[in-house]
Amino acid sequence: MPPAAIDTTSQLTSAGVSSALSKTAHSLTNGANGVSGVQLAELDASRITSTYTASPRPVPVPGSPEIAAQNICTDHMITAKWTVKEGWHAPALQPYGPLSLMPTASCLHYATECFEGLKLYRGYDGKLRLFRANLNAARMLNSATRIALPAFAPTELLKLIMKLCATDGPKWLPKDEPGSFLYLRPTMIASDPALGVQRPNEALLYVILTCFPRLDAPTIGADGSPQGMKLLASGDDTIRAWPGGFGHAKVGANYGPSLVAQGEARKAGYNQILWLFGDNCEVTEAGASNFFVVWRTRSGATELVTAPLDRKIILDGVTRRSVLQLVRERLSESTENVQGLDIVERNIQMDEIVQAAGDGRLLEAFAAGTAFFISPVQEIHFRGTDIRVPMTAGEAGPYTKQIKTWLSDIMYGKEHHEWGIVVEEQS
C-alpha cells in the first residue's frame, strides 16, 4: 500500500462499529506536533458537551433552489479546539452559526485547512446510514498532517460525525423521504492569530451537515434526452497536482487554484475539467472526482481502467476504492450476459482514449466521487477534438449502471453490507 493510501486498519464495518469505536490510544497528538515530554489531551468524543438550538430552522422542500445553492446547514454543528500547549479541548455540539476568526488567522493566509466530504443517507428501510465513513476519518488524518495540522484518532472523529448525524438526521432527513441524503463536511482550520509562516499552534476541527443537490442526475439536453457529463481536458498551462506535491490530500490548496480553469470550462459549456498530467497527457481526475474508463483492448479483453495512486497526484477516493472492490468481487468473471472486467490501475494517456474511441473500443467512462457519485461521461474535448463516449439512450452504459446500482443499494439499505454504517437516531 503506498503511503498515500487510507489506513485500512480502521476499516470499520457495520457489525464491528461499536467495539471498534472504543477509544484507541493513538497518542498521535504529541508525536505529530513536536511538543515532547508533555502529555497533551487527545481528541475524545466522550467529553462532548451539547447545547441545543433555541431557534430551529425549517427543512427546505426537496428540489428547492436553496438546496441547489448549497448554503443551508442543519441546526447544529460540532466543534473541537486544539492548542499546541494543551492538545484537544472537549468537543461541543452547538447551534450552527458563524465562526469568529482574527484577520491574522493562519487559515486565511496560508491555506492551513483540510476537509472531508461524505453523505448521510435515509434508507428505504427507514434507517440512517453513513457509507464507509471510517475511510473518510482516516483520510482526514492524512490530510491534516500533510499540512501541519494536529493529529487525532480517526475513530474519535467518526464518533463526532455520528453524534451530529444522530442529532440532526431525524429532522433533516425525514423517515418518509427514503432515498434522500445530506452532505457532511468535517473541516479543520488553523486558527492561530499570528502571521508567522510556521506550523500552527491553534486549530479548530468542526463538522457541519448541509443540504446538497443530486449532482449525478443527468441533465436534460436540448432534444429532451438525458445528457452525461461533458469534460474539457486541461491545457498544458494548468496542472492540478505534481509528484512531491499534495494532490492526494484533501487540502484546500488543491481547490482554489483550479477554479479559474473550471469557470472557463463551465462558460464554454462543459461540466468539469479533465485534469491531465505530463508530456503524455495522462488522465488524473475529472473535476474533483476520480475518473474511470471501460474499454476493449486490441486483444479483446474488457478493462476497467483508472489512474493509480503511486505518484500521489490523485485523491484516494472512497468511491474509487469501492468501485474497484465491487468490480473485483462481482464483475471480474464473465457470465452468460456480461463480459468480465479486468481491473487496471495505470496511467492512461489521452491518445489511448482517442484511439479507443476511434476504433469503437471505448465503451464507457464515468466520474466517481462523493459529490458526483457515479456520473457517466458522454464527451471529452481534448485539444480541438471531441471524443464521444457511447451512452445507451443518453444514460450510463451497462457497467456504469450496474456499479452505481450496487453502491446505491448499499447506501440506502436495499442491500445490507458492512460498508453501510447505521446511525442510531437521537430522539
Add this chain to the structure above:
Amino acid sequence: MPPAAIDTTSQLTSAGVSSALSKTAHSLTNGANGVSGVQLAELDASRITSTYTASPRPVPVPGSPEIAAQNICTDHMITAKWTVKEGWHAPALQPYGPLSLMPTASCLHYATECFEGLKLYRGYDGKLRLFRANLNAARMLNSATRIALPAFAPTELLKLIMKLCATDGPKWLPKDEPGSFLYLRPTMIASDPALGVQRPNEALLYVILTCFPRLDAPTIGADGSPQGMKLLASGDDTIRAWPGGFGHAKVGANYGPSLVAQGEARKAGYNQILWLFGDNCEVTEAGASNFFVVWRTRSGATELVTAPLDRKIILDGVTRRSVLQLVRERLSESTENVQGLDIVERNIQMDEIVQAAGDGRLLEAFAAGTAFFISPVQEIHFRGTDIRVPMTAGEAGPYTKQIKTWLSDIMYGKEHHEWGIVVEEQS
C-alpha cells in the same frame, strides 16, 4: 516580460504618486468575474467610511516578546466587501477586530485566499515611507485573479494601504524611533457561505498592519559570533511549486503545504528550506524568499545569479526585482575596489553550487524578500553534504552588505529615491 511579472505600468514613484493615484478606469471587475452586461461597482478608495476605535491599545516596546510573536495589530484595519451581483462595496476603516465567517465560507475549504506583504518604514528624516508598494498592489491583482477572486484597480488598493498607514503610522511608529517598521498584510478571501466548488460569489478584501520582528538580524552562535541563515535543501519527495501551478502567485495554497518540511528543517537546526525543483535539483526559493548566489565563474567573471521567472514557479519578489535593478545600475561595472557583477537569471543546479564551493568560487549567498529583507546564507545542507558559504567575520559578504545598505537607505529615507513612497500622516 513573462506573464507572471508585475505590471510595470503601475510603477509609481514618490514624485508621481499623487497624479498616478487618480482613479483609473480599469473596469476589471466585470471582465474577470464573468458577469456581463451589468455595470458593477469598482473598488473605489474615495468611498471609504471611517470609524475610529474607542479602545486604542498600547504600542509594544521595541524588542518585546509580543513583537516576536507576530500577533499584535494596530488599532484599525480596512475592509472592502465584494459580491458578484454588485461588485465592490464602499471600503471601511474600522477598529481592528475579529471577522465573522460562516463555517461554509469558501476560504476555509478551498484556499480561495491571497495576500501581500510589505513594510511601513519610519525614516531617519522623520517621514513614513512605503517601498515600491505599487508593485505589491499590482501583484495582489495577479494573485487574486489566479484563484478566481475579483479584480480591482491596484491604485485603489494602494490608496487604501496608504490610508491605513496614515491613520495608525503616527502612533505605532513614533517619530523618535527612526529605523523601525511595521508589516502590512493586504489579504483577500472568498467569503461565500456555500460549499459548491466554484468561482466565489463573495469576497472580502482587508488590510491590517502588524508589529513584526527583524528577521534579517543575524542570530548569535554558540561562539558568540553572528550567524547567517542555515538552509536545508528539500528532499525529492517534497516540491514547493511546479510549472502550470501557482508558485508565482502569493496565494495561500503555496504556504500550508510547505509547513511540515519547514517544521522538520527547524527541528534539525536550519532556518529555512531551500526549495529545489526537478531531476537536476534546481534552486528555486529559500523559505518564502528569493535566493541569490554570487560566484566566480571558471572563466573569471563574477556573477550574481538567481532563478528566472519564466516557469512561474517562483515569486516575482519586489526585493528580488529591486536587487537586480540596483546591481544593474550600480554594480555592473568594475571599479578600483570592486569587481563588477554580471547579472544572470537562470536555473541554478545544486551541483553547480557544490562545485563552486569546492573550487573556492562561491563568494556569497543571500535570501531576499520583504519579511527576511536581505539575509546572508552561511550554510546549505544538500543530500548529506554541508556547503559552507564564506562570510566575513560571520557577517554578510561585501556585495550582499552593499546591496542591503542601498535598499535600507532608500526605505528609511537616507537616500531620496523614487522607490520610497512618502505617506502623509493623519493627525
